[in-house]
Amino acid sequence: MKKIEHIGIAVRDLSKANGLYERLLGSPAYKEEEVPSEHVKTSFFRVGPNKIELLEATHNDSAIARFIDKRGEGIHHIAFDVADIHEEMQRLKDAGFKLLNTTPKIGADNKLVCFVHPKSASGVLIELCQEIPQ
Numbered sequence: 339m340k341k342i343e344h345i346g347i348a349v350r351d352l353s354k355a356n357g358l359y360e361r362l363l364g365s366p367a368y369k370e371e372e373v374p375s376e377h378v379k380t381s382f383f384r385v386g387p388n389k390i391e392l393l394e395a396t397h398n399d400s401a402i403a404r405f406i407d408k409r410g411e412g413i414h415h416i417a418f419d420v421a422d423i424h425e426e427m428q429r430l431k432d433a434g435f436k437l438l439n440t441t442p443k444i445g446a447d448n449k450l451v452c453f454v455h456p457k458s459a460s461g462v463l464i465e466l467c468q469e470i471p472q
């Protein structure tokens with residue numbers, strides 16, 4: 339794993355949270371993107387070499403909607419930048435971690451992603467992400 343790529347925060351209202359994080363971080367989101375497969379709208383902020391991802395559910399069935407129902411707004415996942423997602427998935431599988439998908443999915447921000455079950459990681463949802471080469 340190379341670094342923490344971003345921290346994902348579940349929010350009820352993306353445009354409201356965008357304003358709040360713009361004031362907090364001192365610069366606006368550089369990207370807004372809907373990920374239909376995940377039923378979320380996202381926005382991204384840069385903080386030095388790292389990013390903050392805000393996520394709002396676009397559907398009651400989305401994992402973000404269920405998370406907010408149970409726990410309210412807050413930190414939803416931590417994403418790690420990896421050089422080779424297939425290799426990291428195999429490494430974690432071999433080490434006994436429970437992966438939430440068997441093959442990488444296309445995520446937001448031009449990434450291949452895979453999630454690790456929070457039960458495998460002290461209650462934290464972990465995202466692996468690899469930049470998709472252009």
Ligand code: ZN
Pocket residue numbers: 344345346391415417465
């Ligand atoms: Zn993420």
